[in-house]
Amino acid sequence: MREGSFLREKIFLGMSFKEYLKNHATIWNFIALIILALSFFSMAYRLLYGLGPATNLSDTYPWGLWISFDILVGIALAAPGLTVGTAVYLFGMKDYKHFAKPAILSSLLGYIFAVFALMFDLGRYYRVFYVIGWSWGLDSILFLIAWHFFLYIIICLIEWSPSLFEWLGKDRLKEFFSKLGIWATVFGVIIAGGHQSALGGLFLVAPTKVHPLWYSALLPLFFLISAIFAGISMVIIESTISHKVFKEKIMNFKENEFNLKTIGLAKALVAVLFVYLLLKILDLAHYDNWHYLVTLYGYIYLFEIIGFVFIPALILINSIKMGNARHVRIAAFLVAFGVILNRFNVSLIAYNWYIPFSEKYYPTWMEVSLSLGVVTLIVLFYRFIVRRMAILN
Amino acid sequence: MEKDRKDMDRRDFLKKALTVTGLTLIGGKAFAEPSSIYSTGNIANRKNWEKYEKMKASGIKLEDSYAVLVDLTRCIGCRRCEWACNEWNKNPNKPLKDFEESKDQKPSIFDRVRRTHAGEFTVVNRFYQNNTPFYVKKQCMHCLEPACLSACFVNAFSKTEQGAVLYNPSLCIGCRYCMIACPFDIPAYEYYDPITPQITKCTMCFDRVTEGKLPACVEICTADAMNFGKRSEILQLAYERINNNPQRYIHHVYGEHEVGGTSWLYLSSIPFENLGFPKLDKIAIPKISKSFLFTVKVLEIIAAAPLVWGAYYMISKNKKSGGDSSAKTHDDKK
Numbered sequence: 001m002r003e004g005s006f007l008r009e010k011i012f013l014g015m016s017f018k019e020y021l022k023n024h025a026t027i028w029n030f031i032a033l034i035i036l037a038l039s040f041f042s043m044a045y046r047l048l049y050g051l052g053p054a055t056n057l058s059d060t061y062p063w064g065l066w067i068s069f070d071i072l073v074g075i076a077l078a079a080p081g082l083t084v085g086t087a088v089y090l091f092g093m094k095d096y097k098h099f100a101k102p103a104i105l106s107s108l109l110g111y112i113f114a115v116f117a118l119m120f121d122l123g124r125y126y127r128v129f130y131v132i133g134w135s136w137g138l139d140s141i142l143f144l145i146a147w148h149f150f151l152y153i154i155i156c157l158i159e160w161s162p163s164l165f166e167w168l169g170k171d172r173l174k175e176f177f178s179k180l181g182i183w184a185t186v187f188g189v190i191i192a193g194g195h196q197s198a199l200g201g202l203f204l205v206a207p208t209k210v211h212p213l214w215y216s217a218l219l220p221l222f223f224l225i226s227a228i229f230a231g232i233s234m235v236i237i238e239s240t241i242s243h244k245v246f247k248e249k250i251m252n253f254k255e256n257e258f259n260l261k262t263i264g265l266a267k268a269l270v271a272v273l274f275v276y277l278l279l280k281i282l283d284l285a286h287y288d289n290w291h292y293l294v295t296l297y298g299y300i301y302l303f304e305i306i307g308f309v310f311i312p313a314l315i316l317i318n319s320i321k322m323g324n325a326r327h328v329r330i331a332a333f334l335v336a337f338g339v340i341l342n343r344f345n346v347s348l349i350a351y352n353w354y355i356p357f358s359e360k361y362y363p364t365w366m367e368v369s370l371s372l373g374v375v376t377l378i379v380l381f382y383r384f385i386v387r388r389m390a391i392l393n
Numbered sequence: 394m395e396k397d398r399k400d401m402d403r404r405d406f407l408k409k410a411l412t413v414t415g416l417t418l419i420g421g422k423a424f425a426e427p428s429s430i431y432s433t434g435n436i437a438n439r440k441n442w443e444k445y446e447k448m449k450a451s452g453i454k455l456e457d458s459y460a461v462l463v464d465l466t467r468c469i470g471c472r473r474c475e476w477a478c479n480e481w482n483k484n485p486n487k488p489l490k491d492f493e494e495s496k497d498q499k500p501s502i503f504d505r506v507r508r509t510h511a512g513e514f515t516v517v518n519r520f521y522q523n524n525t526p527f528y529v530k531k532q533c534m535h536c537l538e539p540a541c542l543s544a545c546f547v548n549a550f551s552k553t554e555q556g557a558v559l560y561n562p563s564l565c566i567g568c569r570y571c572m573i574a575c576p577f578d579i580p581a582y583e584y585y586d587p588i589t590p591q592i593t594k595c596t597m598c599f600d601r602v603t604e605g606k607l608p609a610c611v612e613i614c615t616a617d618a619m620n621f622g623k624r625s626e627i628l629q630l631a632y633e634r635i636n637n638n639p640q641r642y643i644h645h646v647y648g649e650h651e652v653g654g655t656s657w658l659y660l661s662s663i664p665f666e667n668l669g670f671p672k673l674d675k676i677a678i679p680k681i682s683k684s685f686l687f688t689v690k691v692l693e694i695i696a697a698a699p700l701v702w703g704a705y706y707m708i709s710k711n712k713k714s715g716g717d718s719s720a721k722t723h724d725d726k727k
Binding site: 046047048049050051052053055057058059060062063089090091092121122123124125127128130131134135136137138139140141142143144145146182183185186189190193194197198201202203204205206207208209220 | 430431508509510511540542543544545546547548549564565566567568569570572573574576578580581582583584585586587588589590591671672673674678679681682683685686689692693696697700701703704707708710
């Protein structure tokens with residue numbers, strides 16, 4: 001390979017192909033490779049033999065892991081762009097500028113790969129563009145989501161493109177998209193708010209199927225608020241990991257300053273968590289669902305709310321007081337896990353709540369491996385881009 | 394018994410999978426499922442939709458839609474309606490005798506509560522109360538305001554003037570949201586078709602009804618458990634029966650008001666909750682999604698104003714603070 005060629009400088013980080021491969025022969029990359037191999041097998045199997053052989057989906061459970069995890073969880077956890085991006089670019093919270101670019105990148109990758117995963121769940125994926133320009137189901141909540149996904153990916157691309165054009169050395173394009181950035185952010189708030197709540201709204205049409213503890217007229221609001229705290233906790237998690245992994249990329253990294261900002265994020269996080277808790281209690285009281293709390297579903301509900309909303313909120317309060325950024329990070333992990341649990345509860349466990357647990361859906365290994373593969377792809381793409389473009393500094 | 398069925402179906406399925414794919418990569422499938430879940434390539438839905446399109450173009454107006462009254466006190470569980478439905482809609486079928494026998498068999502297909510599947514648009518279930526069997530036919534209820542229709546994001550459903558809710562496979566993307574939305578768990582999916590899977594469901598025999606015939610299941614019923622007619626007349630008939638024989642029926646016509654009303658109506662002697670019917674509000678499901686969509690759109694528009702103002706504010710602030718032409722200019726400049 002020619003010295004100074006595009007491929008060598010931009011793609012292989014200035015190494016020759018051989019050096020690059022050698023450099024990447026780590027145990028983690030090996031694990032990633034195995035996951036990807038299994039995942040690609042599942043994708044091919046699904047495409048060749050159909051959903052029936054590849055998944056445990058049934059007429060009773062038309063939506064399984066791929067919707068619950070890849071879409072409902074994935075999109076909630078891809079909310080960093082909505083939260084931090086907005087705080088920085090719209091409300092001018094310059095202190096958090098360092099968090100904004102990684103946040104936008106993770107939103108972009110999160111959405112793109114959520115839609116990628118969705119292609120395997122759709123029976124006739126090759127018709128997906130029908131919803132954009134062929135036949136409109138204007139009364140459908142899913143229609144709103146489809147359009148909002150489409151628009152939001154464009155918005156994330158605009159927000160991210162200055163980094164891309166800077167990497168490619170196209171200064172004028174970079175300038176142009178930088179100017180568009182604030183408008184993308186404004187519409188991003190509207191669009192993201194709309195579809196995050198609409199994901200909860202999807203289940204409004206199934207009042208008899210979702211357990212009363214989770215079914216509520218407030219479902220859309222719960223999904224929106226939990227996406228906001230999922231977004232903030234993901235920013236904390238992501239920055240923690242990238243500051244460990246990409247230390248060399250971050251010039252003049254100040255541990256103290258970083259910890260202080262993490263605690264700043266914790267303050268926002270705890271506020272949102274309490275709003276959510278308050279509404280949850282209000283919801284319980286309004287529907288008079290207290291008696292369900294002593295059933296099996298009640299325990300699952302309490303496990304979710306107390307274990308992954310209330311307890312992290314307490315940890316956060318304490319760590320803000322003590323100035324302990326490490327505990328903030330632990331709490332952020334709990335909160336993110338709680339959001340995963342919540343989406344699984346609404347869409348799988350509390351869905352069809354009247355059928356016995358033995359008849360409930362559980363994923364096949366192919367469904368699991370495909371989802372894991374998509375997560376791996378997000379991580380690999382994130383790493384690929386962070387190593388090449390000015391995302392972290 | 395449950396286990397026997399499982400083993401049988403498992404063997405069946407393995408054989409199928411081995412021959413079809415030459416692979417043995419099967420996870421923990423729910424093997425208790427009936428073979429009708431493997432059905433693919435049904436043509437009834439497409440045929441009916443095409444007929445509907447043609448009729449719509451010719452523009453005939455009807456005063457009232459049709460309805461069917463199912464009198465559960467009369468149903469004897471012969472399952473002939475299932476046979477007739479399969480026959481007419483070209484679904485996988487068995488000899489009529491096999492259907493009629495199952496009532497007295499032990500073990501019997503009635504031992505578990507069944508639902509509709511890709512190759513099975515109607516099923517009869519058996520419920521017991523005080524050791525008395527009650528047979529309940531299940532098929533698409535043909536809602537007046539269908540949840541599946543409002544759930545579909547490519548508008549692949551239509552409520553016809555005749556009362557039937559029809560599905561258009563040529564638009565369907567296969568998201569299966571209609572299956573989530575249907576309060577009666579009716580739409581089924583061809584999970585075993587990798588390339589052109591579709592939703593399948595009862596068409597209320599649109600192709601027969603529009604030619605002056607009865608739906609296949611209604612026609613074959615020898616127990617006179619089903620009546621077909623204009624919805625208003627059918628409702629009248631239902632109340633006549635209740636009023637003439639108040640000790641035989643409970644005072645409830647299921648489907649009159651449930652989810653905004655349905656084109657299939659049921660009479661029973663015991664509460665419908667004991668017969669596998671969901672307890673539903675009067676509000677139509679599409680009303681819920683429509684009001685949600687309205688709220689979201691209003692909030693999005695309301696939110697747009699302060700956000701746009703905020704953006705202008707940020708831009709002008711950045712201009713004043715010098716140099717940076719927008720809020721998004723990056724640190725590396727400084």
